[in-house]
Amino acid sequence: MNKTIGVVVFPGSNCDHDAYHAFKHVMNVNTRFLWHKDRDLEGIDLLVIPGGFSYGDYLRSGAIARFSPIMQAVVNYAEEGRPVLGICNGFQILLEAGLLPGAMLHNEKLRFICKNAWIRVENDQSLFTRSLKQGEVYDIPVSHGEGNYFIDEDGLKELQDHDQILFRYSNRNGEITEEANFNGSVDAIAGICNRRGNVLGMMPHPERAVEKILGSDDGLKILESMLDGLAVS
Amino acid sequence: MYKAKINVTLRKSILDPKGKATYQALRNLGLGEVQDVRIGKRIELDINSKSQSEARKVADEACRKLLANEVMEDYEIELERFENVTG
Incomplete structure (x- = not known):
């Protein structure tokens, strides 16, 4: 695919580099880095805002990154309906930029949590999840201190009414339990898209689970589904 | 010059895990009188404005656009006039 x-x-x-490695070396897709001072997104078919601690997470996670030069271009890109994927810190940045609704609070139990978690597919009709199956669970690493997704009741209802919740934390059997929702997110939300369906934010790291030798390659299925989405978009 | 002292706190309706942990520690300390703890951050801005209302406008814009995230946080601004001795 070109x-x-x-x-x-x-x-x-x-x-x-994890995201680059996953797409470029494991999936053999043209992939390039874009510096935060770049403003030109010409020729990019899927924009990935990766995880990390942009600008040291000063003030709030993602709050400073939102004002970096590339972000205006990212906002325009998203508003044209082109696909944007934010993972972890990338999700936090998309929230701060207003491309997705809600905000991130500190994990309920305050700890930074780094482990593998199960996530359940809630909607398999979206651009990003069309090759997945609703109700299926995937074993994906999480690694965050502020991943406790918050949105008010009206906002949650809107997400539900428009099928914007793509992933929720569950146990291995696909049951949504209090224990499985380890960070305290509203409605156990792990990933959402915007109303238009072209911007996805998720806390779990599919790009870190693309090779069996690293413990799980479930992330590959999620990333492949995203590529399938690009092929038809 | 005006100094804006800004307090950013989590909205009342939102559980404050840091405050809750600190509350528990204060209770353990024997300070049973403490009924609630909320933790926020304080930010100070030096603003070069001619009037207090102008300075408030600047501080308010700073809060709305960056310093606070109104999805989950409230903010309060206190302004104080001062002479800029360093010029």
Whole structure:
């Protein structure tokens, strides 16, 4: 497939190379880095805002990155309906930029949590999840201190009414339990898209689970589904 | 010059895990009188404005656009006039 993935690099990004590796070396897709001072997104078919600690997460996670030069271009890109994927810190940046609704609070139990978690597919009709199956669970690493997704009741209802919740934390059997929702997110939300369906933010790291030798390659299925989405978009 | 002293706190409706942990520690300390703890951040801005209302406008814009995230946080601004001795 002749698509090009762009991975944005902020000072403090640290999953940029993971994302690059997953797309370029494991999936054999054209992939290039974009510096946070770049403004030109020409030729990019999927924009990835990777995880890490952009600008040291000063003030709030993602709050400073939102004002970096590339972000205006990212906002325009998203408003044209082109696909944007924010992972972890990338999700936080998309929230701060107003491209997705809600905000991130500190994990309920305050700890930084780094482990593998199960996530359940809630909607398999979206651009990003069309090759997945609703109700299926995937074993994906999480690694965050501020991943406790918050949105008010009206906002949650809107997400539900428009099928914008793509992933929720569950247990291995696909049950949504209090224990499985380890960070305290509203409605156990792990990933959402915007109303238009072209911007996805998720806390779990599919790009860190693309090779069996690293413990799980479930992330590959998620990333492949995103590429399938590009092929038809 | 005006100094804006800004307090950013989590909205009342939102559980404040840091405040809750600190509350528990204060209770453990024997300070049973403490009924609630909320933790926020304080930010100070030096603003070069001619009038207090102008300075408030600047501080308010700073809060709305960057310093606070109104999805989850409230802010309060206190202004104080001062002479800029360093010129």
